Amino acid sequence: MVDAYELFAELPKAELHLHIEGSFEPELMFEIARRNQVSIPYASVEELRKAYDFGNLQDFLDIYYQGMSVLLRERDFYDLTWAYLTRVNEDNVRHVEIFFDPQGHTERGVSFETAIIGIHRALEDGKAKLGISYKLIMSYLRHLSEESALETLEQAKPFLDWIDGVGLDSSEMGHPPSKFKTVFAESKKLGLKLVAHAGEEGPPAYVYEALDDIQVDRIDHGNRALEDDGLVKRIVEGGYTLTVCPLSNLKLCGVTDMKDHPLPKMLELGLRATVNSDDPAYFGGYVNQNFKAVHDAQPLSAADAVTLAKNSFSGSFLSAQEKASWLGLIDEQAAEMGATA
Template sequence: MSEFIKNMPKVELHMHIEGSMMPEMLLQLAEKNQVKLPYQTLEEVKSAYEFKDLTEFVDLYIQGTEVIQSADDFYELTVAYLNKCQEQNIMHTEVFCDIRTYTDRGLPAEMVLDGIESGFKKAAKDWQISGGMIPTFIRHLGVEKAAEDWLFYQQHTQRFLAIGLAAIEVGYPASLFKEIFSEVNELGMPIVAHAGEEGSAEYIWSAIKDAKVSRIDHGIRSLDDPELIAYLQQTQIPLTVCPCSNISLHVFDHMQQHVIKKMLDLGLNVTINSDDPAHFGAYLTENMMAVKQHCGVNDDDLLRMTHNAIDASFAGAERKHNMHHILDQFEAQHVQ
């Protein structure tokens, strides 16, 4: 492993908290909450994490949500991920959380907020890691469900960094949720949206025009539209790219095909992230290693993407200044 990448201060902006559940925790929480899984041993669970297609990934992800049944469970999951952040020198992280899945099972929405919030409080105290959560609308569940979720979110906006749009992209552009996003914008709450991963560049345009997003999550299909490239060059809307996720979900067949270097060379505001790190076998450090090894990304590019991530984060101005300073100090010590 590159010592430079291992020791470099980092920032992560695109990570689904359930996607950080390692096999050991899946078994542990299943036993605790008496949830029957289709696995008997840890080896069988680890084998399931090596999924072959999107369907197997979704099945595994759903199983992870089923074993989470309390604020304590979310706390354990969040602390485990943030401990990994501490090991990987991640200074700041912003995590997506799915509330609708739990309320549909009759569980209280507050348990998600309470558990994740408590985890971040511990990380701030013990490891000086900043960040917080971004609850999402699950787009394929439709506008009515999103409207119900928004009624709850409005009561807790002080606990969120932003509101997101996630899950199945094709067939569910941001335009379907335009009225809700208008209300979110009126409250001054930032919006981020998954777009341009499985969907075309038009989904990115919809996120920009109909949701007025602060960030685009993924955004790799922007390269299919020269007009969109020019717009993103001009506006510098951040793109939270997840390379290893793209390979695992067969957006690209091989890492050598990934467009992250081309995006950087075009002057787009790219950041690098892990998405669902336990499921894809790659946390942020491993994603950086992969693009350096296979995509022609160099250490200067990694530093640039990290500075981009600091600026694109929802941290306060003082924290951003502090993180830039930490990264500058690292660069001065390690770059000749």
């Protein structure tokens, strides 16, 4: 019988929840800091890695924004994105839908144009050289005002051909989705897909707001939706995808033990859950490692592995034809390896 982890690792998959700034490995951070002559408060890569010990989401965000400070030039954003693509290529990730945080750069004097040109150029090279297709999602920072988000949307307008959707991230508590109702409505008018972090730290009410007030197409995280049976039913019946990030949940104490992670329960309930890495440099694992962390604690079946791989494409913003092609390929490869969903 095929091992579920070996199967998942071999199958093509998409990653739908990845913050490109959160893929900043310490070695590259030090390299770019030296190149740009930016001082960071760590003497070595090892010391920086030790700092990646968070008690909660805010502790993580403090270091996350500090690391972001070394990104100043188009080349820096290219190198960051290219490093991520080459790494996930090893995990057989064939499609990515990545977030970037323009306000985290424009607030410190780096232009929107500088960030997006570097990221886009790397994504295009990843498509041409690695065969990894992509969608780019611009995230609004929820700890900032909606006015700031609206300004960011204006800055994005010259680049809308490169942007496929908008998201909502950063500190969840105290910043409900309804705070951004106007900017999401404006984004939707421009033809952009809508996603939002909801139910990571925030209550089920935030997930309801994501669905009702900003009318998301997809829910990022969504773990706490399981606390409300009516909400689970609505998500299942609505066909919404949850972009789940197990190692992130563990590192940020959303769960204290992987044996308690809700991913298996989500599959049991019929939710379209997917496995993603969120901020892999900080949380200690890319897509395959996130699957393995759950599987080691709560053994998943080969059928679960196939379902999760298929969910990653079904929940993507690819065309119906592209999705069907990937789903067919997964079925073929799973059959060859002796597994079916």
